[in-house]
Each structure stands twice: as C-alpha cells, then as structure tokens.
Amino acid sequence: MHLGLIIVSLAVAYGMRLFWRSDGSTLQDWQPTLLGFLVPALLPIMTEIAIVCMGPHGHMVMYWEGWLSYSLSAGVLAIALGWALKLALDGYRTLRSVRHCERSQVGNYTCRILELELPYSAQVGFWNPELVISRGLLQTLDETHLQAVLAHEAGHRYYRDTFWTFWLGWLRRLTAWLPESDRLWHDLLLLREMRADRWATQSVDPITLAESLLQVAQAPQSFSSPVVAEFSLTLMGDRITTRIQALLTPAPPQATRHPAQWLWFLVALFPLLIVPFHY
Numbered sequence: 515m516h517l518g519l520i521i522v523s524l525a526v527a528y529g530m531r532l533f534w535r536s537d538g539s540t541l542q543d544w545q546p547t548l549l550g551f552l553v554p555a556l557l558p559i560m561t562e563i564a565i566v567c568m569g570p571h572g573h574m575v576m577y578w579e580g581w582l583s584y585s586l587s588a589g590v591l592a593i594a595l596g597w598a599l600k601l602a603l604d605g606y607r608t609l610r611s612v613r614h615c616e617r618s619q620v621g622n623y624t625c626r627i628l629e630l631e632l633p634y635s636a637q638v639g640f641w642n643p644e645l646v647i648s649r650g651l652l653q654t655l656d657e658t659h660l661q662a663v664l665a666h667e668a669g670h671r672y673y674r675d676t677f678w679t680f681w682l683g684w685l686r687r688l689t690a691w692l693p694e695s696d697r698l699w700h701d702l703l704l705l706r707e708m709r710a711d712r713w714a715t716q717s718v719d720p721i722t723l724a725e726s727l728l729q730v731a732q733a734p735q736s737f738s739s740p741v742v743a744e745f746s747l748t749l750m751g752d753r754i755t756t757r758i759q760a761l762l763t764p765a766p767p768q769a770t771r772h773p774a775q776w777l778w779f780l781v782a783l784f785p786l787l788i789v790p791f792h793y
Contacts, residue, residue, distance in 0.1 A: 516565050516583035523561035523785065527554040530781075531693045536701070539756050541712065544705050549778050551682070551698040555689040556782035559594065562587040564785035598684050605640065605680060605741035612638045612646055620647065623664045627652075633730040635663050637670045637743045641677050654729060662714065662723040663730070669713030670743040675706050680741050704753055706743065708760050720761040727758060 531554045536546035570584035615626040623645055628634065630648035633655065637643040645667055655663065670676065686699050714723055731754055780787075 516568070516580060516587075519565065519785065520558075520561055520583060520586065523558050526781070527557045527689075527692060530554040530557075531695075534694070536698070539701070539704070541705060541708055541760070544709075545775050547698060547701050547705060549775060550694070551702060552685070553778050553782045554692055555685045555695075556779075557785070559591075559685075559688070560782055561785040562590045564789050566591060567786075567789050594684075594688055597687055601680065601684055601687075608741060609639050609644065612644050615646065620652070621657075621661055621664065623668070625664075635667055635730075637667055637676050638741060639676055640680065640741055641674060643671060643676045643741070643743070645671070651730065655726060658722055659726040659729065662718040662726045665714035665718045666710050666723065666726075667743075669710030670706075672713060673706075673709060675710065675743040676741050679703075679706065679743060700753075704756065708757055710743075711757060711761055715761065724758045724761045727754060727761075 531550070534546075534550040534554070536550045537543050565583055565587040570580040612626050612628075615628055618625055618627050626638075626644050626646045628646050628648045631650040632648060633651040634646075634648040635651055636646050638646050645664070647664075651660065651663070682699075682702060686695060689695060711720075711723060
C-alpha cells in the first residue's frame with residue numbers, strides 16, 4: 515500500500531509536468547508558472563513525509579513492504595535535508611565573503627563594493643540580504659542609470675527574493691528529474707526580474723532602467739549561490755528582449771487573481787491529509 519502510494523505520487527507528478535501549460539513571459543502568468551513548478555515538485559516530498567509519519571506498521575501492508583517503503587522515504591527525506599543544509603552552508607559562505615568587502619553609501623543605498631571591473635549588482639543573503647555592486651558598475655553607469663539599477667535591487671529586497679529563491683532552488687535540485695523543470699525554473703527567474711523591474715519603475719524612468727539593462731548585459735554571473743538575486747542573471751538570449759519590452763509597455767492593470775487555482779495545492783497535500791485515517 516505504502517509502496518504503491520510512492521509510485522502513484524511519482525507518476526502523477528510526472529504526468530502533471532508533461533501536460534501543464536504556462537507561459538512565464540508576462541507578469542500576468544505568474545500563478546500558473548509557480549503552481550506548475552511547485553505542485554509536482556511537492557507531491558513526492560509530501561508523500562515521503564506522510565509515509566514516515568504513518569510508520570512502517572499497518573494492517574494493510576506486509577511486514578517487509580512497510581519497512582521497505584518507510585526506509586526508502588526516510589532516506590529520501592534525509593537526502594533532501596542534506597541538500598538544504600549544503601545550500602544553506604554555500605549561501606552562508608557567499609554572504610560571509612561579501613561582508614569582507616568595503617561598505618559604502620551610494621545615494622540612498624548602503625552597498626558592499628566588489629572589486630570587479632565588469633558592471634555587476636546583486637542582493638546576497640537570506641531574509642535580509644546585502645546589496646553588492648562592483649567597482650565596474652560605478653565606473654560604467656552615470657548617476658541616473660546607477661540609481662535605476664539600485665532601485666531594481668531594492669525591489670528584490672522588498673519581495674524577499676533571495677529567501678524564496680533559496681527554497682525554490684532547493685526544490686529544483688530535488689526534482690530535476692521531472693520534465694520541464696529547467697524551463698519553469700528559468701521562467702520563474704525571469705518573472706522575478708520583471709517584478710523587480712516593475713517595482714523599480716515606481717521611482718525611476720522605465721526607459722532609463724531599460725538602458726541600464728543594455729549597458730550591463732555582458733556582465734557575467736559573479737556568484738554561483740542559491741542566495742543571490744542579481745540584476746543581470748536573465749540577460750541572455752530573448753530574455754533581455756522580454757524584460758525591455760515589458761519595461762517599455764505601459765503597466766497592465768492589476769493582475770487578475772484566481773484563488774481557485776491554488777486548490778491545486780490540495781493535490782500536493784493529499785498524502786498528508788490521509789495520515790489521520792491510517793490504521
């Protein structure tokens with residue numbers, strides 16, 4: 515019974531990803547994109563948690579099958595916890611290296627100055643990240659364009675993007691075997707950047723921010739860490755075009771919310787809902 519539950523959860527998660535449709539190129543489509551990423555990724559994990567909670571014994575399982583599914587689930591959860599600890603440690607090391615950089619006041623923002631010739635900016639950390647900018651960014655951009663970039667980074671801080679991206683990145687690593695994982699992940703990163711862009715346009719000119727995007731488009735990723743939200747991360751291929759088009763297009767009406775879509779979470783939580791009925 516428990517082993518069958520594991521197999522069914524894997525099949526359902528795989529099937530949902532195969533047939534889920536979303537287009538993460540507009541802020542209006544963030545709900546389907548996020549749900550398409552989260553629900554199939556959470557379903558197998560919730561199943562493993564439910565089986566561990568139910569234990570290896572029960573009247574509807576054989577002795578060997580109960581212990582097999584229990585041991586398998588406990589092992590998977592131990593690996594998941596190990597991944598989370600590793601990512602947290604990597605993030606802490608990145609943050610610690612950033613805190614050795616010089617601190618400076620740039621306009622209204624307190625920044626860490628990275629000794630890098632190429633233009634670069636990022637939020638680095640967990641719930642309260644550090645703003646990091648490179649020496650090259652200070653030398654490349656004038657005051658107006660620099661303030662536009664910093665306003666974008668303030669948007670990342672406002673939405674706590676480093677914190678949420680840490681957990682989404684953890685799920686991505688655990689469920690990389692699911693179809694469409696890479697596409698949905700990059701769509702979520704793009705939507706994250708577009709949201710920060712839109713937040714920045716409340717205080718800076720959208721055209722100025724678009725010009726800043728073009729000026730720093732060649733900057734490489736300086737930190738490979740799950741706790742970094744950086745300005746130039748999605749500046750590749752047609753994604754920079756998507757961001758610039760979104761900036762130059764008048765802000766759309768408030769995105770229509772569809773609360774019923776979140777009922778999909780019941781699919782991911784279903785294994786936990788049956789735990790009280792286990793005997």
